[in-house]
Amino acid sequence: MRPCSVRLEGVEAGYAAAPPVLRDLSFSIDPGSLVALLGPNGSGKTTLLRLLAGILKPSRGRVEVCGRPPGRVRRMLGYAPATPEVDPRLRAVEVALLYRYGVSEGVAWSRRDWEEVLSALREMGVEELAWRRWGELSSGQRRLVILAGVLARRPALALLDEPHSFLDVSNMRRVTLVLRSLRGRATVVYTTHDPLAAMAADTVVMLREGLLHAQGPPGAVVTPETIEEVYGIPADRLDGLTIPRYYRP
Numbered sequence: 572m573r574p575c576s577v578r579l580e581g582v583e584a585g586y587a588a589a590p591p592v593l594r595d596l597s598f599s600i601d602p603g604s605l606v607a608l609l610g611p612n613g614s615g616k617t618t619l620l621r622l623l624a625g626i627l628k629p630s631r632g633r634v635e636v637c638g639r640p641p642g643r644v645r646r647m648l649g650y651a652p653a654t655p656e657v658d659p660r661l662r663a664v665e666v667a668l669l670y671r672y673g674v675s676e677g678v679a680w681s682r683r684d685w686e687e688v689l690s691a692l693r694e695m696g697v698e699e700l701a702w703r704r705w706g707e708l709s710s711g712q713r714r715l716v717i718l719a720g721v722l723a724r725r726p727a728l729a730l731l732d733e734p735h736s737f738l739d740v741s742n743m744r745r746v747t748l749v750l751r752s753l754r755g756r757a758t759v760v761y762t763t764h765d766p767l768a769a770m771a772a773d774t775v776v777m778l779r780e781g782l783l784h785a786q787g788p789p790g791a792v793v794t795p796e797t798i799e800e801v802y803g804i805p806a807d808r809l810d811g812l813t814i815p816r817y818y819r820p
């Protein structure tokens with residue numbers, strides 16, 4: 572499957588009668604690129620991913636994924652929610668299989684499905700957890716299982732909500748390397764609260780109160796100036812990286 576392009580034009584989106592969450596959003600993403608979505612709590616990152624996944628429809632403007640409305644290309648998309656709802660009795664490998672197929676796509680699993688999912692679990696370093704029940708897994712282990720399932724789907728566009736959350740530094744590195752290895756083969760959009768995790772992307776999209784604040788290479792977007800503007804806290808530049816000073820008064 573060829574990686575998808577993404578295009579938004581004058582998009583407004585939100586929930587029921589409430590004021591729109593995303594406002595006048597226009598930007599595009601090149602096929603095969605790795606994109607980090609950064610922005611404060613409540614700025615609309617998950618809403619944007621749900622829009623790209625076709626779960627939510629815009630109230631105004633146009634969203635195109637692989638040149639079509641997302642709802643028409645669902646089979647090409649993989650979506651990993653930040654807080655997936657899963658039956659705690661399922662085995663990890665079954666959860667990964669569900670995500671390989673998209674949770675609502677009823678299918679009979681073949682031997683190849685099992686092999687692909689086990690291989691993805693291995694890549695995420697959680698193969699030994701394959702037969703453990705979901706309810707017995709830690710938050711970080713669950714994150715890795717869901718990511719394995721979505722990546723085993725081999726999506727043309729992977730939409731990953733906080734893939735680094737709950738992970739220790741070694742697993743953060745593992746996930747970052749896996750995401751970078753997908754460049755050129757899949758378009759990947761991931762949300763994060765960690766400016767360092769965003770530095771691994773080709774492009775950073777910074778949202779602020781539902782508006783596009785900045786888009787560009789990490790070095791141009793994740794700067795001490797932007798951190799100060801968007802989050803209102805100081806940040807330092809160290810070895811070319813921007814480190815927010817949330818750890819020091």
Ligand SMILES: Nc1ncnc2c1ncn2[C@@H]1O[C@H](COP(=O)(O)OP(=O)(O)OP(=O)(O)O)[C@@H](O)[C@H]1O
Pocket residue numbers: 586589592610611612613614615616617618619
């Ligand atoms: N199902 C919903 N119904 C009504 N409002 C919602 C719903 N989901 C989110 N919102 C609102 O939409 C806004 C954006 O939420 P969203 O989850 O997209 O932000 P986010 O940037 O992903 O936040 P976080 O970093 O905290 O996960 C918030 O003000 C939130 O309260």
